[in-house]
Amino acid sequence: MSSKILMKGNEAIAESAIRAGCQAYFGYPITPQTEVLEYMARRMPQLGRVFLQAESELAAINMLYGAACAGVRAMTSTSSPGFSLMQEGISYIACSMVPAVVVNVMRGGPGLGNIQPSQADYSQMTKGGGHGDYKVLTLAPSTIQELVDHVGLAFDLADEYRQVVFVIADGMLGQMMEPVELPEMRELRPPPAWALTGAKGRPKNIITSLYLNAPELERVNQELQAVYRRIEANEVRYDTYLLEDAEIAVVAYGTAARIARTAIRRAREAGIRVGLFRPITVYPFPYEALAEVAGRVQEMLVVEMSAGQMLEDVRMATCCRVPIRFFGKMGGVVPLPEDILVEIEALAQGKPALVAQEGA
Amino acid sequence: MVEAEKQERIVFSRPKALTDTTTHYCPGCIHGIVHRLIAEAIDELGIQDRTIGIAPVGCSVLAYHYFDVDFAEAAHGRAPAMATGLKRVQPDKIVFTYQGDGDLAAIGTNEIIHAVNRGENITTFFINNAIYGMTGGQMAPTTLPGQVTTSTPFGRDVRAAGYPLRVCELMATLAGAAYVVRRTAINPREIRRLKKAIITAFKVQMAGLGYSLVEVVSNCPTNWGMTPIESLEWIEKNMLPYYPLGDFKVAEGVENL
Numbered sequence: 001m002s003s004k005i006l007m008k009g010n011e012a013i014a015e016s017a018i019r020a021g022c023q024a025y026f027g028y029p030i031t032p033q034t035e036v037l038e039y040m041a042r043r044m045p046q047l048g049r050v051f052l053q054a055e056s057e058l059a060a061i062n063m064l065y066g067a068a069c070a071g072v073r074a075m076t077s078t079s080s081p082g083f084s085l086m087q088e089g090i091s092y093i094a095c096s097m098v099p100a101v102v103v104n105v106m107r108g109g110p111g112l113g114n115i116q117p118s119q120a121d122y123s124q125m126t127k128g129g130g131h132g133d134y135k136v137l138t139l140a141p142s143t144i145q146e147l148v149d150h151v152g153l154a155f156d157l158a159d160e161y162r163q164v165v166f167v168i169a170d171g172m173l174g175q176m177m178e179p180v181e182l183p184e185m186r187e188l189r190p191p192p193a194w195a196l197t198g199a200k201g202r203p204k205n206i207i208t209s210l211y212l213n214a215p216e217l218e219r220v221n222q223e224l225q226a227v228y229r230r231i232e233a234n235e236v237r238y239d240t241y242l243l244e245d246a247e248i249a250v251v252a253y254g255t256a257a258r259i260a261r262t263a264i265r266r267a268r269e270a271g272i273r274v275g276l277f278r279p280i281t282v283y284p285f286p287y288e289a290l291a292e293v294a295g296r297v298q299e300m301l302v303v304e305m306s307a308g309q310m311l312e313d314v315r316m317a318t319c320c321r322v323p324i325r326f327f328g329k330m331g332g333v334v335p336l337p338e339d340i341l342v343e344i345e346a347l348a349q350g351k352p353a354l355v356a357q358e359g360a
Numbered sequence: 361m362v363e364a365e366k367q368e369r370i371v372f373s374r375p376k377a378l379t380d381t382t383t384h385y386c387p388g389c390i391h392g393i394v395h396r397l398i399a400e401a402i403d404e405l406g407i408q409d410r411t412i413g414i415a416p417v418g419c420s421v422l423a424y425h426y427f428d429v430d431f432a433e434a435a436h437g438r439a440p441a442m443a444t445g446l447k448r449v450q451p452d453k454i455v456f457t458y459q460g461d462g463d464l465a466a467i468g469t470n471e472i473i474h475a476v477n478r479g480e481n482i483t484t485f486f487i488n489n490a491i492y493g494m495t496g497g498q499m500a501p502t503t504l505p506g507q508v509t510t511s512t513p514f515g516r517d518v519r520a521a522g523y524p525l526r527v528c529e530l531m532a533t534l535a536g537a538a539y540v541v542r543r544t545a546i547n548p549r550e551i552r553r554l555k556k557a558i559i560t561a562f563k564v565q566m567a568g569l570g571y572s573l574v575e576v577v578s579n580c581p582t583n584w585g586m587t588p589i590e591s592l593e594w595i596e597k598n599m600l601p602y603y604p605l606g607d608f609k610v611a612e613g614v615e616n617l
Contacts, residue, residue, distance in 0.1 A: 055474035066445025198410035208433035
């Protein structure tokens with residue numbers, strides 16, 4: 001029989017990675033994800049695995065790149081400004097096709113911003129982010145349990161597609177505690193044949209992202225695009241809540257989605273037919289499923305802790321077939337269920353849908 | 361015929377750790393010599409099947425084509441961080457980075473300092489030719505005062521561009537450094553001394569003594585605008601007074617290797 005334990009989000013990320021067979025962790029302290037680093041600092045040496053505090057996020061992502069080239073499961077975690085620094089390495093990792101996992105516990109920006117929860121890194125996580133044509137499979141948990149599940153899943157998907165996989169969390173998920181059921185400790189897997197383990201009894205392996213010949217680099221890009229098409233075909237994930245008979249669909253992910261659920265429950269109590277559409281993968285975005293929802297609801301409300309980054313994907317999915325209202329909080333301000341309820345009620349009362357930056 | 365073959369003794373051949381490839385290096389460039397010496401060292405130490413190299417960004421970006429060992433290509437300046445990741449997860453392997461002055465002493469200064477300071481058991485071969493060769497001859501962190509490059513067309517003015525960085529002297533101050541030496545390859549005697557240092561550097565790593573770094577004061581006939589011979593003379597006359605050859609850190613235990 002499995003039992004639940006109370007865990008803080010950041011510690012759950014770390015323990016889940018360990019149980020998924022993460023053999024090396026490289027990180028740099030940055031609030032609000034530092035507990036991942038601290039947890040790893042204690043646990044990894046106990047297990048005879050690699051923990052290293054890097055001198056910067058730039059170094060951390062390149063240490064991760066090195067460990068990934070050795071063919072072990074490896075991870076780093078950071079928060080928004082650190083994630084920006086990692087973009088260089090992520091681009092190299094994507095082109096080199098080595099599996100790796102990066103967790104971003106987002107905080108308010110731009111600039112140094114603050115340490116409160118935010119969802120303002122959506123665009124740089126789902127649209128490429130670094131230089132060149134690449135995309136990164138990005139899982140968006142909205143509970144600590146899902147955070148645990150997604151970290152394990154991220155390692156599996158990274159192996160399957162030989163790509164870096166992101167988990168997009170935020171300061172709320174990182175800092176809050178919830179009861180979770182942890183998975184069993186998994187066996188460490190041996191390094192794959194392409195890994196840099198020394199050319200013993202085989203020709204040498206090379207891992208590079210350099211292709212000076214343009215047609216050759218085009219071919220590599222085509223291979224990458226083929227991987228992304230496979231990811232888009234196979235890995236789209238989303239969840240719905242009270243959406244079957246809904247006239248209004250709230251679209252939100254992560255922390256914004258869990259707050260929206262509370263608002264939706266209250267709106268239902270007031271007789272408003274409203275439900276939730278929650279992307280679980282934000283790349284690949286569930287365009288088709290959301291398009292289907294757009295065909296049967298009268299209005300949509302997009303809620304984000306940003307100025308409206310996922311909003312662009314919702315617009316693409318729905319092709320203007322349904323009016324969309326936007327409610328966003330920025331700079332580390334977390335929306336209250338009451339705020340979202342006001343927006344839902346406004347839609348239900350037939351107020352014209354509009355895109356507003358700071359509520360209606 | 362058979363008798364003649366029996367009497368033949370091979371005294372010189374391509375090292376096993378080098379591939380049978382034409383390099384892209386300019387005529388007279390010292391990269392080729394250093395590649396060969398590293399490959400000879402790998403052969404002599406019998407570590408070809410457990411050595412992993414990391415190429416930099418710069419003229420030696422394609423080094424992975426020339427060495428017959430597992431190889432990765434790093435982002436500009438990040439080779440020591442990447443090497444750290446590779447080595448930490450497989451400490452039984454021999455990991456080396458091959459970096460130029462722009463890569464190691466400008467964009468990658470942070471990574472090299474911290475990797476050395478942690479005492480990572482990795483080896484770095486640092487090629488210092490006082491110029492950015494691949495991009496066509498711009499000022500490097502090691503460009504000499506007054507030296508003309510495409511980005512110091514009136515000569516390096518130290519009041520504006522600062523002073524050339526002495527990497528070995530800097531690294532020798534770090535506790536994690538086990539073996540830090542500066543060599544060159546301008547004549548057979550120096551080449552022999554360089555090879556000895558390369559072998560020692562690998563042995564330091566194999567013994568787990570800490571970071572080993574061999575700087576090679578090198579040339580760039582193409583971007584210096586000289587013949588190969590002139591470039592070697594220029595090293596002796598201009599580079600070596602600023603970058604003196606020698607052993608800057610030889611930690612306890614290295615002498616006995």
